[in-house]
Amino acid sequence: MRTLQTLGRMPIGLTVPAFAILIIVFGAPIVLLFLTSLNAPALSIANYQAFLGQQANVRVLFQTIEVSVLATIICIIIGYPTAYLITAAPKRLRMVLLVLVIIPYLTSLLARTYAWIVILGDRGLINNLLLDLGLISSPLPLIYNRVAVYIGMVHIMLPVMILPLVSVMLGIDKSLVAAACSMGARPFAAFWRVFLPLSLPGVRSGSLLVFVLCLGFYITPAALGGLRDVMLSTFIAAQVATSFNMARTAAAAFILLGIAAVIVSALGLDLSDTPGRAEQPPRKSWRRRLPSFGTLTRNLNELAKPYRAKRWAAELYQVGGDGRDRKIVGTVFVLIVMFYLLFPGVVVITMSFNAGTFLQFPPSSLSLRWYRSFFGDPSWTTAALTSIQIGVAVVILSTIVGMLAAYGLSRTVPRLRAILTMMLLTPITFPSIVVGIAAYFGLLNLGLIGTITGIILTHCIGAVGYVVVIVSATLGNFDRRLELAAKSMRAGPLRTFMKVTLPLIWPGVMGGAVFAFIHSFDEVVKTSLISGFSIRTLPLKMWENMRHEIDPTIAAVASLLIFLPLLWLVALYVTWWRSRPKDQLAVPQL
């Protein structure tokens, strides 16, 4: 307890557990890999020259960045309004919508990618429908092109964008917008000048996560894209598979990491940079970056202010009014987004009930055969239990460690914070295979290859990254005066954290926990190295099955994977919801 208190007084100390895990599993080996890429001890840049000397590598590097940036932008364009509307929805609906947003992320990557082939393929759902209707005579090229890549990638990444946004938006005091309106700001201006700036930490966290994750993509682009739609990870994976030249692979990985670091710092890595609203003078930098309205319009607006202020008072007590149109537009928008997010999952679940021996949509006839085949086969059920064990341990460890780290980071100097955050994100920026090899060396010395502990630690180094980014976002709008108030009333640091800070950042913590769990539950590449052929997780078993035959057991497993975390979320929500009202009331009162 005392150590915790000392740590609490030295905020940077809170990041110690996170870095300890990172360094033990991954840190030292990655330094060695870096030296290897330089052909240590000779120290030459030959491997980097060889990589950059290949014109194709450079072009694909740029293509990877281009695809990742564009996917991130699309995610912001779709994700921001969705998150806004979710936040604005009544509480119960909001929770339902949030759960629905997470579902696509819960659907196993393989099953989900497969579902897109079923939907977009030359003989897929859409083309068959159009052919049957006689609207087209030959299939439309919906798949094997760049658009299909974006459809697939954005579908996977949208939850990663929406979740941090929602957790930040939930923390924004709505009365600030109302106050702006009462002073004559038009709704749009109130949004633009009050709500949007306050929500920027969420945009930044979401974009950072999405961008960094997109850089490492290759299964989805390979399955949905055309011949030229390759990512750098495609090249790296092929290199590892056929020649496994560690020095060259490491060089390619470090180039990818370097690019990520450069772009991320250009975007601004400062995740939690709108601290205590009154403690510091308001920052102007981001406001300058936003496009200005122009002086003329502003002056005109000034004139109309008193009128609008009056109208605001009148509208406040009006039922319905012109808000209805906006509401319809909003509802339709959310419905379209939800359809996009959920339809592939529906396809997977439907195919799992197919009676035939292969995946088919729509199914010829229905049966529970493939669920029986799952539960009747001990190799499946044991693998599932192992994965659940590992997943739960990863969630507990990485959420606590990540939360502490985020809390500590939010209280350090911005420059140090940026560097430390990037370090914590390395495991999800790096190609999985390189992380796996590094972790293998790290765990080998601890005798943890082929153990559950080893797999848990390996999953944790990635999961902590998610937790840190999402919790940092919620901490961005956190009003530190609340903590000071608690302390002034003689609450100790631990008590303040448990009673004030934790309840307020809880949405972020929960979001982080969800991602941590999924990260652990969907991980194949690193696990296959660390498991040393003695531990079987569910994704490993799925991969094995998928390489050899595609039978609907995969769809059944994927469907179960959707339901399982859903139940968990519902359970969490119920406990959260019960304890919530008190805390929420406490905020406006302060």
Next chain:
Amino acid sequence: MSCWINRRQFMQTTSSAIAGGALSSVGGRASAQSPGELRVLVYGGDTGRANIEAYVKPFQAETGIRVTPITDDIRLAQLELMVTSNNVTIDVIATNPNTHLIAAARGHLEQIDYSIYRRDELGGLLDFTKQPFGVSGLIYSWVMFYNTEKFPTPKPRPSSWAEFWDDRRFSGVRAFQSGQSGTEGPWEEALLADGVAPDAIYPMDIDRVFASLDRIKPHIRRWWGSGSEIQQIMRDKAADIGNCYDGRAGVLIDQRAPLEINRNQAKLTCDYWAIPRGSANARNAQRFIEFATRAERQAAFAQLIAFGPSNINAYRTIPEDRARRLPSHPDHLASGVLMNTRWYIEAGSDGRTNAERLRDRWNDWILR
């Protein structure tokens, strides 16, 4: 920081893993198994089941050695890490020829003890399936497939890769295996299509390969990546004509899909059984591999799943209609082309192997 790790030991581990050379000095956890045991990698899915039925169970019954079958694949990186870190947890592995030859060249495998093989079994094994560091248990091939609805019986069908390349005579949606790995790819077919004689393919003229690929590129709807992908494409009838593994097409033909395959100019290769260096049960592993290459066992295996026996004597007991469907049937061996994996791992003066050369060229070519 330094308490948990001895930096020098660590460097050695890493560098030896990287150089793929000398055994690491770290005395990591050796495999904790008793000598009466054997851990065998058998692949997943139907192949794994067939391996267990045809080899694992009978071997256990005959020798009393307890075998743990592991239904998984192994990749080069996994093998290399396992061997160089002295942490070998598997006694027998099965790999594709590329992984096998590279692993053998880097010293990751035990030499095969051919002295324990009976002479008639050894004579039955095809020459290319007997390597110093591995013996093949199964042969497979890439063949041409076409949809019989698109190419019904009276209509002419492409019978060679040259005809496949002829988009005007044989129009139809095409699919072909991607060359992104640099090993498995459209290389041999491209040369055959360009008129190279089957026995003059190697050493491959890489410029000629890509000149030939230039001609077919606009007509390929999908360059497929995995066996399950092309299987799905064939089942969905998303392609009318293409190349695929013969086993994948066979499964669909059994399910009465409107498909036929053409084995003329089929490209043949084989997977190898091998023993990772440092296996605690190398002697039993040698016996297992010997057992799995016997004609009688391979005949049993080939009737469970449509892979070709590497021991040609197996055909004595396989019924003719089944035998005709296996890629290593003597007739198919004669009409096919044997893939020369050794050429792929040969390195030029710049240290790049031919496979790497093909891969780099492919990466460049797809962006054009």
